[in-house]
Amino acid sequence: MLTKRQNLLETIRGGNPDRFVNQYEAFGLIIGDPVSANAGPMPAPGGEPVVNGWGVTISWPAHVPGPFPVHDEKHKVLKDITQWEKIVKAPSLEAPEEAWADVKARAAQIDRNEQFLTVFGAPGIFEQLHYLMGIDDTLINFYEEPEAMHELIEYITEYKLGYAKILCEQLKPDCLFHHDDWGSNINSFLSPDMFAEFLMPAYKKLYGFYREQGVELIVHHSDSYAANLVPHMIEMGIDIWQGVTTTNNTPELIKKYGGQISFMGDIDSATVDRADWTPELVAREVERACRSCGKLYFIPNTSQGLPMSTFPGVYEAVSKEIDRMSKEMF
């Protein structure tokens, strides 16, 4: 029997996996370190909103899957993109060496034969723009203030590169799991051309840097439609697109791009992770995903960007059904 790590590599390289990769099982996720703490804190679900290290107010209402920035006039950090240099201050990348002891101890617990030591990054570059300016201003500024947007994207990218350097020095990760939502349920936010102009160079630099530091796998989360961006994902060096929703027609993507990139998801959280979920619903969705997407270049998973579910029991029920499908299909 292959280890979880070997099985994942066989799956994404078109080899001979002996079962489905079961959701996040192959990733030993390390979340939280002294530098990312400078960009925190994060609000507790249902708790009071907090102001993070970029000055962004973040709220996490009860019973919703994740936190979200607050963008009323009072809370928006950057109201005029042309003033970004005066307003936007990235959090410090400094942290005393001894502060790394805990996270290094956690990393040492991960058996790298079994799992990829995986570091985590969120929000992504596009999301950081959104956090600072609100979504409408962000999207309009791509047209109205392209130079300032390029500058701000470069500033955020440089911050992320600085963070990447420290993370790689401290933890020597095997895998990066990076979040940046690039679309709605039915389309990408930006046209592929605009995406290529603004975000692609930044991501080529960022993901290329991780690769140069010996990171073997780049996993990108976007739980949205982004099928039209897959060629760009391949070019920027993404190995696995996590969060692919059914609106992307995942089986078609696998046919078209399998071997260049792999797809993790196709079980929409919006469909299965709900208050009225049932084991039957989960079984049906998992079976549909596994049978339609097949054994290679595909990892069955909910579109949720972490190994968890909003409603208790859903993540575990999905895992159980994936195990069942492995027995039936392998």
Next chain:
Amino acid sequence: MSKLQEIKANVEAGKTKVVPGLVQEALDEGLGAKDILAAMVEAMGVVGDKFSAGEIFVPEMLIAGKAMQKGVEVLEPVLAGDSSSIIGKCIIGTVAGDLHDIGKNLVALMIGSAGFEMIDLGVDVPAEKFVETIKANPDVNVVALSALLSTTMPSMRDTVKAIRDSGLTGFKIIVGGAPITQEFADEIGADAYARDAGGAAIKVKELVS
């Protein structure tokens, strides 16, 4: 190309700096403000259709809306006091517990561009706030509710129920958002459902016709 066609083309292309000048030129040439407005409304209809078809993306839609807004600002002094070009009033908001605004904003933009006076209550709006606003605006024609998360669908259900239970009438309720379906809209007692912003503008016009 006629001046109206030129205005229409430039709104569609999102030329925010060009449209106000063209609108002024059109007025100076003696064209009617309502005809100019109609051309811009038509342009936004085309934008909505292209968005629904996946031919254009959110920035293109937002910039076209902004171009129209700039044109309307030039028309406002001429149209002042003349409400005949307003075809209805719409209250819109994202339901309680949901902070997502992009879908709601796009729908507000498209319904507003179709000739509705908009009252935007923002995000995370409690059901009581919708009811209060309807009470304060007895001439409202449409109430539009948005939810992006499957976890806030119950909140949408509660909002529709609260509005119905208030006994207030004379308006229609339209719902939409990523997890919302026609089936769910029917189940919770909404009058209409739209899949996207372009479709919402078309649907809302049908509701008041």
